[in-house]
Amino acid sequence: MGRGEAMKKYMFIFLLTTIFFLSACGVGMLPSKDxxxxxxxxxMQDFEREAYKSLTPQGRLDFQKLFWEARQPVAKEQFDTRIAFIERVYKTENHTQPWNTDRARVYLLNGPPASIDYRQNNDWMTKAIMNSGQTGSRDVSDRSNEDIQANIAEVWVYPYEKYFVYYIFTFSPPSSWKLNPSTFQNNQYLQALENLNKDLTFGIVDLEDYKAKLEALPHKK
Structure with a gap:
């Protein structure tokens, strides 16, 4: 492979990784005023985001009501439960909008991970297994050592079919955990996992009827 071809391949991989990172993370781009x-x-589905942005203030209020009417009641219950957890656990990272953080996004969409690993002193050690009850494990809600800078990485593990999907968060003083770009390297099932959980947990019951109702809402001129 020539130098030019190698450079093109490198740029393609870099751009692809960047796109995945921005689409899956996107925390810094959230509309904090809403x-x-x-x-x-x-x-939200992509078409819902586009529809919401095109509506008048009254249209957005109507949208917010239709959003949950289009889904099963259990979806709203699951959402409220996860948001309550996020507001309690991740408020140290964002006091006004704790859901507007990397770990909160993953938790809201995928629920609690099967396990959480920590990298400390260059060794990988499993420090927590959700609800395992094993010696040395702790629940994900226990953030007692969150400000210890020695824990430089936090890895959330989710099963997907016969595989595992890993989310890697890097600690950023004084109290933030950022999704590391390495999460998207050799992690081909990440997007599939998120799409699956979005459909299973927050799926729309009657898509065509829902879209018709959204179209009838008052839009901006």
């Missing part, structure tokens, strides 16, 4: 939109952004 709390409802920011809170629901990560579970």
């Amino acid at each position: 709390p409802w939109y920011a809170k629901h952004y990560f579970i």
Whole structure:
């Protein structure tokens, strides 16, 4: 392979990784002036985001009602439960919008991970297994050592079919955890996992009827 071809291949991989990172993360781009939109952004379908942005203020209020009417009641219950957890656990990262953080986004969409690993002193150690009850494990809600800078990476593990999907968060003082770009390297099932959880947990019951109702809402001129 020539130098030019190698450079093109490198740039393609870089751009692809960047696109995945921005589409899956996107925390910094959330509309912070619209709390409802920011809170629901990560579970919304693309067409819902586009529709919401095109509506008048009254249209957006009507949209917010239709959004949950189009889904099963259990979806709203699951959402409220996860948001309550996020507001309690991740408020140290964002006091006004704790759901507008990387770990909160992943938790809101995928629920609690099967396990959480920590990288400390260059060794990988499993420090937590959700609800395992094993010695040395702790629940994900226990953030007692969150400000210890020695824990430089936090890895959330989710099963997907016969595979595992890993989310890698890097600690950023004084109290933030950022999704590391390495999450998207050799992690080909990440997007499939998120799409699956979005459909299973927050799926729309009657898509065509829902779209028709959204189209009838008052739009901006």
